[in-house]
Amino acid sequence: MPDRIASIPAGGARLKILLLLVLLGLGLACWLAWRDFQRFADTPLALQEAELIDFPRGASFSSIVDELRSRQFSNEPRVYWKLLSRQMQIASRLQAGEYRLEPGTTPRQLMSMLAQGKVVQHHFTIVEGWTFRQLRLALAREAGLNQELPGLDAATVAHRLGIETDNPEGWFLPETYAWVRGDSDFSVLRHAHEAMQRALEQRWPGRDPGVPVKSIYEALILASIVEKETGVDSERAQIAGVFSRRMQIGMRLQTDPSVVYGLGETYDGNIRRRDLDTDTPYNTYTRGGLPPTPIALPGLAAIDAVLHPAAGNALYFVALGDGSGRHEFSNSLDEHNRAVRRYLIRRKQQ
Incomplete structure (x- = not known):
């Protein structure tokens, strides 16, 4: 009987050692798992080049991870992605959309992108x-x-x-x-x-006094004509000035782009005398005033030119015909006719 009692402490010591070893083993396993999880979170995804990936609206967290795995960007266990989202406290904030993944993107960075909604623009x-x-x-x-x-x-x-x-x-x-x-x-x-x-x-209240357009819509119409008449920034205010003076004295605008717009899909790239003589709502040779609608989408420069036209006396302009896109401006019809002849000579020489 004494011998049996004496053996109990020895057995208890072995049990304590065994429990300690188990705890140490569990601790080591947890540490190794944590280290592996951290490696996963901060190791770049398997991307050889930039990739676009689209997560549709209503996509679940699991479907997002499955998409990443199906694209072979990551083969890590799904639980790692779940743990990462919980660690970053963003599991409920992931946003659908199209994302651009660059080489070097880590799972942690991707989760941050999804939480912030940094979709491709x-x-x-x-x-x-x-x-x-x-x-x-x-x-x-x-x-x-x-x-x-x-x-x-x-x-x-x-x-x-x-x-x-x-x-x-x-x-x-x-x-x-x-x-x-x-x-x-x-x-x-x-x-x-x-x-x-x-x-x-924003621009209408600051227009120059005396501009002939009476409404924002009229300004838009005239700006569209100015836009189509020249692609040279420095000339827009001059051309707006010509049209403004024509409107002020009741002279017809006589602008080819408006006639072309009125021809619609029948326009073949050449405007002919019969086109200028055929009356349509957009023929500014046969009708006075502005056409009924804009003829194009004017930019801000054309709008500003109409609201602040250049001062002067010119009533006519014609292309120089030298390839620059610029025009020659004239105060009288005689001057304009001479400018037209110079233009025709240049065209013939070219």
């Missing part, structure tokens, strides 16, 4: 002088935009944007606009329309 540029038709065609070619405009006529588009006329021509500011995957062509159009409205409303 695409850019669409509206070119000065485009017509509304050209704008629609360009939007239709923009891959990634949801297409809502096909099937809508111009009047419907104008109505949806709150434009009072059936023709929305001119009401979109030439500028570069950012969009993200999921946006529509109509949303880009709305941004451009709102930008044009702001630009006109």
Whole structure:
């Protein structure tokens, strides 16, 4: 009996040692797992080049991880991604969208991007002088935009944007606009329309006294003509001055771009005498005043030129014909006719 009692402490010591070894083993395993988790979080994903990846709206956390694994960006256990999101306290803040993953991006950086919604921004540029038709065609070619405009006529588009006329021509500011995957062509159009409205409303009160345009819309119409008449910045105010003086004295604008716009899709690149003689609402040779709508999308420079036209006496201008895009301005018809002859001689020599 004494011998059995004496053996209990020895067995208890072995049990304590065994428990200590188990705890040490568990601690080591936890430390190794934590170190492996940290390695996962801060090791770049398997990317050889930049990749775009789209997480659709409503995507679950598991589906996001599955997409990464299916693209072979990461083969780590799904639980690591879950632990990382909890460690960063962003599990409920991940945002859908299109993301650009650059070589060197780590899981931790990716989770931060998703939480902050740093989606890819695409850019669409509206070119000065485009017509509304050209704008629609360009939007239709923009891959990634949801297409809502096909099937809508111009009047419907104008109505949806709150434009009072059936023709929305001119009401979109030439500028570069950012969009993200999921946006529509109509949303880009709305941004451009709102930008044009702001630009006109901000500039209209500061217009020069005596400018012949009586409303913001008339300013937009004349600016579209100035836009189409020259691509030389320094001449816009001069050309606006010519048209302003013509309007003030009741002289017809006689501008070819307006006639061309009235011809529509029948225009083949050449304007002929019969085109100038054929009356249409846009023929400024046969009708006085401004055409009924803008003929293109004017930029800010053309708008500013109309609201602040250059002073002078010139009533005419004709292209120099030297390839510079510049014009020769004349005060009288006789001077203008001589300038036209010089232009024709240059054209013939070329």
